Amino acid sequence: MFHRVIVIGGSVAGLLAARALRDHAEHVTVLERDRYPGGPDARRGVPQGRHVHIFVTGGQRALETLLPGSAEALAAAGAVRLELPRDLLSCARNGWERRYPDDRHHLLSCTRPLLEQVVRRQVLAACPALEVREDCAATGLIGDGTAVTGVRTAAGDLTADLVVDASGRGSRSPQWLAELGLAVPREERIDAGLAYATRLFRLPAGTAPDHGVYVQHTPASPRGGALLPVEGGHHLVTLIGVGGDRPTTDAADFLPFARSLRDPYLARLLADAEPLTPVHGSRSTVNIRRRYEETPAPGFLAAGDALCAYNPVYGHGVSIAALGAAALRQALDAGAPSGARLQGALAGTADRAWLLASGADLPYDPQAPAPGRRERLGSWYAQRFLDRAAHDPALGAAYRDVFCLTAPLERLAAPRLALRTLLLPRRAGGEAPPLEVGTPG
Numbered sequence: 001m002f003h004r005v006i007v008i009g010g011s012v013a014g015l016l017a018a019r020a021l022r023d024h025a026e027h028v029t030v031l032e033r034d035r036y037p038g039g040p041d042a043r044r045g046v047p048q049g050r051h052v053h054i055f056v057t058g059g060q061r062a063l064e065t066l067l068p069g070s071a072e073a074l075a076a077a078g079a080v081r082l083e084l085p086r087d088l089l090s091c092a093r094n095g096w097e098r099r100y101p102d103d104r105h106h107l108l109s110c111t112r113p114l115l116e117q118v119v120r121r122q123v124l125a126a127c128p129a130l131e132v133r134e135d136c137a138a139t140g141l142i143g144d145g146t147a148v149t150g151v152r153t154a155a156g157d158l159t160a161d162l163v164v165d166a167s168g169r170g171s172r173s174p175q176w177l178a179e180l181g182l183a184v185p186r187e188e189r190i191d192a193g194l195a196y197a198t199r200l201f202r203l204p205a206g207t208a209p210d211h212g213v214y215v216q217h218t219p220a221s222p223r224g225g226a227l228l229p230v231e232g233g234h235h236l237v238t239l240i241g242v243g244g245d246r247p248t249t250d251a252a253d254f255l256p257f258a259r260s261l262r263d264p265y266l267a268r269l270l271a272d273a274e275p276l277t278p279v280h281g282s283r284s285t286v287n288i289r290r291r292y293e294e295t296p297a298p299g300f301l302a303a304g305d306a307l308c309a310y311n312p313v314y315g316h317g318v319s320i321a322a323l324g325a326a327a328l329r330q331a332l333d334a335g336a337p338s339g340a341r342l343q344g345a346l347a348g349t350a351d352r353a354w355l356l357a358s359g360a361d362l363p364y365d366p367q368a369p370a371p372g373r374r375e376r377l378g379s380w381y382a383q384r385f386l387d388r389a390a391h392d393p394a395l396g397a398a399y400r401d402v403f404c405l406t407a408p409l410e411r412l413a414a415p416r417l418a419l420r421t422l423l424l425p426r427r428a429g430g431e432a433p434p435l436e437v438g439t440p441g
């Protein structure tokens with residue numbers, strides 16, 4: 001049992017880590033630099049909050065184990081459930097994917113501030129003793145060359161027997177640990193150079209689809225975009241560009257960029273749409289993994305984006321924050337108070353999403369080392385798998401299990417699926433978006 005735990009950062013990873021620690025610490029205090037808004041509104045400390053956020057099945061299940069009733073609370077607040085592949089029209093590298101019912105996976109789609117507000121309310125209801133200090137920024141760690149023993153804030157030093165850094169991808173813990181003479185984690189970075197431009201729209205009644213649309217960017221066509229229904233009957237639209245082909249935040253450029261995607265469907269939906277916000281940009285898309293599990297510092301853990309941040313185009317950060325907190329609680333319940341084991345549990349949940357995101361982004365990163373024979377073979381297989389998954393229900397189901405974080409990556413290489421991938425011919429996807437729902441057969 002810990003006496004006092006301090007969590008730096010009161011967004012999803014910090015609040016869920018606090019929830020996981022509830023039964024294993026006498027006092028848990030969350031320090032949040034921002035003051036929370038009264039409603040589901042964007043805030044300074046979470047600039048990504050204005051952009052599309054999807055929440056996949058694995059994350060939803062983990063959240064439900066930590067906070068029973070959260071799926072219902074999200075639905076009641078207006079989050080939209082999109083069944084895959086029925087409710088998401090997706091244009092893959094080789095054309096439009098087939099669309100049919102398959103009740104196993106749903107994406108939850110809502111604005112990020114709504115998601116965070118629901119999580120915050122649920123955590124505070126589940127942990128009445130939790131102390132949350134708003135307007136309170138951590139400015140450093142305290143301790144010495146052997147352990148972290150607390151947190152420095154403008155209002156004074158706070159001691160703790162465990163500090164959890166959940167301050168997001170901009171975390172300063174590596175510097176703070178170095179200042180104490182503790183080991184700095186090895187850091188890996190893969191940068192696809194991807195940028196987002198996002199705007200909220202109201203689509204005219206009668207033209208607003210109840211499905212989402214996703215036009216993937218590809219090496220040959222580095223522009224992509226997504227349109228997703230969110231609460232309030234509105235649609236969030238994110239345009240994506242890689243390298244020199246990035247979308248700007250100039251409102252006049254938004255529709256022309258949407259029209260330049262390799263399929264006109266998304267732009268057509270926007271033809272008479274009413275923009276409700278300015279265009280917001282983000283370039284926080286570098287995959288960053290800090291290997292704290294290799295050199296764990298006594299008294300210190302990192303969670304959420306502070307531990308591993310992914311290119312958001314794969315939609316996994318929030319789900320991994322939930323899966324990480326669930327793994328942390330499981331390790332605590334199993335009696336694993338050693339920091340190294342707890343950090344290992346958190347890092348283990350990051351593996352799948354890291355391999356997916358960093359593997360997919362490697363070809364776009366000019367700084368990445370040239371892939372070896374094994375990596376080239378892996379990419380060739382993955383691409384062949386994905387091309388078939390667009391229309392083959394068996395491969396599609398396996399891919400959705402992996403993408404929705406309910407199955408390990410190895411599922412894609414199961415013998416039956418490998419045979420289908422290698423022996424059946426490659427086929428193009430559809431030429432036009434499948435406006436009617438089909439059947440899997």
Ligand SMILES: Cc1cc2nc3c(=O)[nH]c(=O)nc-3n(C[C@H](O)[C@H](O)[C@H](O)COP(=O)(O)OP(=O)(O)OC[C@H]3O[C@@H](n4cnc5c(N)ncnc54)[C@H](O)[C@@H]3O)c2cc1C
Binds near residue numbers: 033316
């Ligand atoms: C453009 C974009 C789109 C995204 N889309 C998706 C998506 O579709 N699906 C998905 O799952 N994920 C998505 N993500 C990723 C997701 O936003 C993050 O993975 C998730 O927010 C991580 O949560 P976190 O709590 O670790 O960090 P954050 O949510 O970034 O929160 C960090 C918190 O720490 C606070 N803080 C920072 N420094 C201090 C300090 N010194 N003292 C006290 N408090 C501090 C901040 O104010 C903030 O509240 C997207 C990210 C981006 C950039």
